[in-house]
Amino acid sequence: MLKLGFNEATCKENSTVEKDLELCEKYGYDYIELRLDMLKAYFQTHTIGDLQSFFANSHLKPFAFNSIEDINFNTPAQWDKLVDLFKFGCETAQAIGNPYMIVVPTMTQEICTKNEKEVFEDSVEVLNKLADIAEPYGVSCSFEPIGDRRWCCNSVRQALEIVQAVNRKSVGLTVDCINFYMHDKCADVDYIRKIPKDKLFVYHINDCEDLPLGILDHCHRIMPGKGCIPVAEISRAVMDVGYDGPACLELFRPEYWDMDAEQVIQMGAECCAPFLK
Ligand code: ZN
Numbered sequence: 001m002l003k004l005g006f007n008e009a010t011c012k013e014n015s016t017v018e019k020d021l022e023l024c025e026k027y028g029y030d031y032i033e034l035r036l037d038m039l040k041a042y043f044q045t046h047t048i049g050d051l052q053s054f055f056a057n058s059h060l061k062p063f064a065f066n067s068i069e070d071i072n073f074n075t076p077a078q079w080d081k082l083v084d085l086f087k088f089g090c091e092t093a094q095a096i097g098n099p100y101m102i103v104v105p106t107m108t109q110e111i112c113t114k115n116e117k118e119v120f121e122d123s124v125e126v127l128n129k130l131a132d133i134a135e136p137y138g139v140s141c142s143f144e145p146i147g148d149r150r151w152c153c154n155s156v157r158q159a160l161e162i163v164q165a166v167n168r169k170s171v172g173l174t175v176d177c178i179n180f181y182m183h184d185k186c187a188d189v190d191y192i193r194k195i196p197k198d199k200l201f202v203y204h205i206n207d208c209e210d211l212p213l214g215i216l217d218h219c220h221r222i223m224p225g226k227g228c229i230p231v232a233e234i235s236r237a238v239m240d241v242g243y244d245g246p247a248c249l250e251l252f253r254p255e256y257w258d259m260d261a262e263q264v265i266q267m268g269a270e271c272c273a274p275f276l277k
Pocket of ligand 1: 144174176204250
């Protein structure tokens, strides 16, 4: 059994942290993945105490912050900026009991030309540096390979080798349906079963339109069950690993941003339900 989770990207253009919290609680979500940019906006008019009191009085619980992006191959200036945002996330996470931070490999404008060894070595180094910062806050890093070839780490296989080499309890993986699909159209769903239970931290659920790889992008994400990804098979593989946390609905679909957030969040709960058991 999986729990129901909501990732704030799904309504990032038509909602706010306050609204997402209220609506996710109303429609029976168990967990929420808050976005760091939306949290910064929230703190313009709210305090950490407001957030703590919401979670203390709600069924909904925080799960993962999204996201620390472009973690590889940073210049010193880029790295300092990244660490500032990462520390803001760790402090907030500790204050509200949010266990995970999603960390994402670096994206280039064209297909990434770094070779596997370069990506491996850099990823092991930066994940260790981030874990050194996060562990004192009780926060774990969930590394998410992004299937498109513009991202330097784009398969579960590559990401798993990296987190196994890092070999720290606080560093694991995010499996995301469209990112898994974008790598090779889910040629080997069974590969997910190779992830050890203690390395599978987060599961992002979504589906996508049937478009050729190379054209397919994150804006083509769609509600689970409405596209061409074998979502049921992926969810089954995730459960077979022993993962029993939330399937967090993560979409970046402009069509949903044009709708009323309440309608999207309600539809999300309904569309995810068949894949949770
Ligand atoms: Zn994701």
